[in-house]
Amino acid sequence: MLVKICAFKQASSTRTNSTTGLNPLSCPKPTDHFSLYASEQAKAEQEEPDPVSCSLQSTEGPTGHIMIEADRELSAMVQDIWDKDVNRLKPGTDYRISLQGKAGPVNADMNDDMNDDMNDDNDGAGYPLFSFVDERIFKKESFLAFISLLDNYESDTGEPEIVTPEEEAENHKFLDCMLRTPTMKIAHKYLVEKQLSPEGLPEFKKQLYRIWFELYARRGASKPDSSGFEHVFVGETRGGRTVIGFHNWIQLYLQEKLGHIDYKGYSVNANSPQPDENKHILALQFSWKNGIKPKGSIFVGVSPEFEFALYTLCFLVSPNERVKVFFSIYEVDIVCHHYNQKHIGTTYPVLVKYQKEQKN
Template sequence: MARGGDVNQELSELLNELWRSDVNRLKPGTDYTINLQGRAGYVARGSNYARDKARESLFSYVNEDKLKSIETYAHFISLLDNYETSTGVSEIVTSEEMRENHLFLDAILETDVMKCAHKYLVSKGQSPSDPMQFKRQLYDIWFRLYHRERGGGEDSCGFEHVFVGETKYGREVMGLHNWVQFYLQEKHDHIDYKGYKARANKDTPDEDDHVLNLQFSWKGLVKPVGGSFIGVSPEFELAVFTIIFLVSTEKMTSVVVKVDEYMLELVVYRHGRAIGTSFPKLISSNNKDL
């Protein structure tokens, strides 16, 4: 798969089908409200200081009752406290945590989003047609532990990095590209939202946008910019990045797609046979050139 460049029409059509199938996506202004505030500034590499252009939280409101009433979100939330977020510290997976992983995968595999993704991957010869074998493939891609830091134990996995977040040597934030985790960490005063990232003031995103580039601090460390879907279901994110991971053998894959009103660059890094990291970058929305 080519890196970046022109819009990938085949994947755009597929991801729009997933988008239309995502009945568990929450509705901005109804199910949740965000407060974008100011445009975040430049942060020097290695610096842990960022001017705060957002005095208030990103999420003003989230309907947690609705969130927790949807099975895939409920199982997803149960996974977020299962990890030691410092790299270099070996993960210990308990039998209860393994059970939670399987319950989450069972739940998302029942959704139309994952059924559509599975059908496509089977058609491309990238996934087994048997649902249980496909589940094992997903487990290996997202939950199988691996060594992220040299000389350390099995300290990471794709799910932890992308959805939960990690810190490296106590100096930088890695991953944490999920809006539910962001909201919950913000609710407990662990995240300080610094503002949205855009190339110019005239490119202010809208508060109903489902994809944002953000700047924030977490555990006292600054993330200069991180791309995140907002309001989408966990099954949608898992489906999108699983597809890109499996249809490419490159160490790093970057593909440009048009999904709904958003022009996106979707980035996936491999870590052997698993996800190293994956995230969206917002290029434009509402036909605006960012």
């Protein structure tokens, strides 16, 4: 079933509910009125924990760019994971996005009285990002297990997370599902060879649970209020006006369908390639729950198991805050900040350039 969506602004509760939908319509977005924060807007991706610094030998990569020596091998693994991502959607066929215009700059000096005019002037998109998605893909096991986790979290940082037995069971079900996928099997084999993960699946699952699902206190919180999974795949808000994390296309699509996302346009700078509706990486600006994400970066159309395997690999293999990988037609920096060396603070892709066309 192809689902055409239109995102209406609706009042939303603190908890995300990904199971409720709107009637599919085709219409422009209504004007929204949200409060823009001041000083933290310019720090969109600076909410992450301090990265671990490490100096490694560098060489020149296949495109002439400087790359860490170890990244050659990692790139081969990422290419293998990409090739085995059997649940990846095809742009233009399984889903379609509408890039529209470039998002305007977010002015940290604007006061609340000027928000309305600034919003209208800087919104580069009059329609939602997703024009349709073939939702039959959401019936596949890995998508079902992933989506079941999206309503398990309090979005506001500082609000302690309480994990119910049902939610913990959903976490374990998701991990069991991931461990059965070809992408995660590749990642596990490589990590075992590098002596970075235990060979036994029960022990490896415990490692994954610690990395992604163990709670920790983010900056300014007195009690555990966050996890790697929540930050990266679900998204969080700080102070009601700052969106942090939120680097997943499925959550973006579902929240846009509910009317909680207002897509503001794509983001691009002088050194980055122009976005392409038929490619799988996008930098964008959007508002969510009355907060703004001045610039976020996501994979589009990939499966949960691809991202989970990729980010787990980069977290365990590289001590750097950025690791460059080459796969398919993409040269990508994977940003991955550690939290206390045990948990993922954040991780997301940054498109460096398109390589010569190879494979989709």
